[in-house]
Amino acid sequence: MSDPITYAREHQADYLAELIDFLRIPSISTQPERKAETAAAAQWLADKLAQAGLENVAIIPTQRHPLVYADWLHAGDAPTVLIYGHYDVQPAEPLALWESPPFEPTVRDDYLYARGSSDDKGQVYVHVKAVEAILKNNGRLPVNVKFIVEGEEESGGESLAAFIPQNTEMLAADLALVSDTAMVSAQQPAIVYGLRGLCYAFIDIEGPKRDLHSGSFGGGINNPLNVLGHIIARLKDEDGRVLIPGFYDRVRPLSQQERTILAQFPLDEAAWLAETGAPEPWGEPEFTLVERLGARPTLDVHGIIGGYTGEGAKTVLPSKVHAKVSMRLVPDQDHEEIGRLLKAYIAELAPPSVHVEVTVGHGAAASITNFNIPAMQAAAQAYATAFGQEPVFMREGGSIPVVSAFQSHLGVETVLMGFGLPSDQIHAPNERFYLPNFYRGIETSIHFLQNLG
């Protein structure tokens, strides 16, 4: 028998082939018509966990998409690591912009292109293979391990959020490990210690009960699309400040120490901007770009549909319009309170000439992990060994709702060990995963578990 690292290197081709299988399954949790495929992804993953040598493998039904659980608990007094990931993926639209179909994984250069390749199937599979490599070589793990993998991360994560407080014994651990974030670059690993929270909402505006001719009725009936414009303009000003009354009330001010740490973050602003293709960075002028991206709350409109959206012109005064909006939150904003503030504010803005309805969707608390705990050092050392480069510590702009649930219900801190890249195009067409990171990620995970043991 060789050692786990050598074993993992020898099996890279198998691991890639398996990941490709996993990515073929369109487990889009937000789309009800994909319910069967989402369940199929859970089953596929459960099978792989069992083949890896994990025990007590379970597919736990929920009100929506199942949870996948597995453990290996024979390491005695060694710490218990709860490994979390998600097997569901974002919708793939707009399909026309994909260079290869989103659910036909394709390797080009060193990248594996597919929806979910980086977010999060590729990253969660890193740990499945790391555990397998250790078990197949050593017959045992240096730590106790529990896997909990959900299928609703991209659609609110409500089932897991409800499951955690009711199953604190089953999920009890000393530490959580999550790989659902990005490194700074292929050369520069990063450990995320702060995550933004989220409050998602839907705005529906109804004016006339049917589409009207704007010539006959324009000027006499209010237009839901014009109203929507006024509402959006009042949600966030042109400098990026959210205008919802009370929105900033609970924002924990950035300490001078943290601003100093964030100022040292090696962001190549020109390269970052080039990656986005936007004309220039933008946002609250009193904060740096790094602060705005990870440590400041914001608000974005994600989608609008209303009126005539076909080619050419149509002079319609639309009956109903729809918008999707979310706010990224920071400690100590409360996502439920923010949802109530948004609802109350829009109710105030809504003119009596239309009906406006705000539906608050899923939410997540922001979180900050203490980066002085020993596990953080074990993670940093694992990265340094596998990548030949010490990781930097950073705050991430995205939301991983489960991290704050682990903090509050299980009392455990989470190590966010990301293997994605900022250029992975997650949530967008042509999502990809940098394959050297997949293989080095497996090695990092092996080192990490061994460092902890």
Place this chain on the structure above:
Amino acid sequence: MSDPITYAREHQADYLAELIDFLRIPSISTQPERKAETAAAAQWLADKLAQAGLENVAIIPTQRHPLVYADWLHAGDAPTVLIYGHYDVQPAEPLALWESPPFEPTVRDDYLYARGSSDDKGQVYVHVKAVEAILKNNGRLPVNVKFIVEGEEESGGESLAAFIPQNTEMLAADLALVSDTAMVSAQQPAIVYGLRGLCYAFIDIEGPKRDLHSGSFGGGINNPLNVLGHIIARLKDEDGRVLIPGFYDRVRPLSQQERTILAQFPLDEAAWLAETGAPEPWGEPEFTLVERLGARPTLDVHGIIGGYTGEGAKTVLPSKVHAKVSMRLVPDQDHEEIGRLLKAYIAELAPPSVHVEVTVGHGAAASITNFNIPAMQAAAQAYATAFGQEPVFMREGGSIPVVSAFQSHLGVETVLMGFGLPSDQIHAPNERFYLPNFYRGIETSIHFLQNLG
């Protein structure tokens, strides 16, 4: 031989069957994929004009959709009437809201449901059948008649706009007759003496070159949908005043005399509102509803599409968004100048963090017809005979671009003899034509031509 009125009454069933044939053709001029069907509608109409006894029937090719011409010029010194209409129709989307398919004409109660039934195939066909009824009975018409029917009214009418100034002799007439407007109610005919103009524009905003994850990039990159909201909010205020600098500069003030006439217009505001289904009327507080609908300019957003528009949530920061906007204009606003003002204003509003492009589309001048000319009295008398009710004079909010072209290039005034109803749902699902108006319209047209002769 009977008289033309009796003849027309005896042939109502035939006329309806023919109109249903006409309405089966999906001649949607804005949709390039409907080019062949649009041409087929022109051919169908040309055949019917020839069968009606008209001469010199021609299908005149243009850069887009053909014009249909026909005449009968044997009335010597009697006046020449130029009858205009359009054989193209609006898009039928949203299809799901039609109770019967838009291009499968269906009679329910006294209504004929189909896209184009009222706007404008049904109304233009009124005059084809009126002329036919006179010719078949009397062997001659009391006046000279020219038909010019276009296929681009719903998509800008550029081909006819270019054709008129180059063919002033061919189209020379003493009077134009257009049926493309609505009566007040089934009992109350109306002659429109004023029409609003139009300036249509498309707004495209591009931010990042690809869709971004709003968690990773939100707060650091400007969002085209948020920018669009700010732009829309600055185009028209919440009371209905257009905010484009210079927009109102050329608006001809409403005289006290005209405000008095408009105040007498028999609009049943409650019934009108119930028809729209909107919670309340709305618009510039310093003008009455009748004034706002016909005699004041306005601005409406007709469609927005951008970001994720599928079901559920997606946290995308979209790359490209699109909006369609138009302004209804009144004398003496110039639609080309208004297009330039809009473009310049939006260029000023556009932040450097996104690319904003405004494309000015089709336009039309507003028009007012002198209602003291004898033809207006002949039309009023024809309505009184056919409907048993004197018509009222009104200004209409819609645009019929050709009317001002007839004024400026041919020097002729237009009699706008409408047979539609406000509840016809033109430009919307379930467009319909009130069949008693189809038959009475034919009689009104017969009386009108005879009154002129």
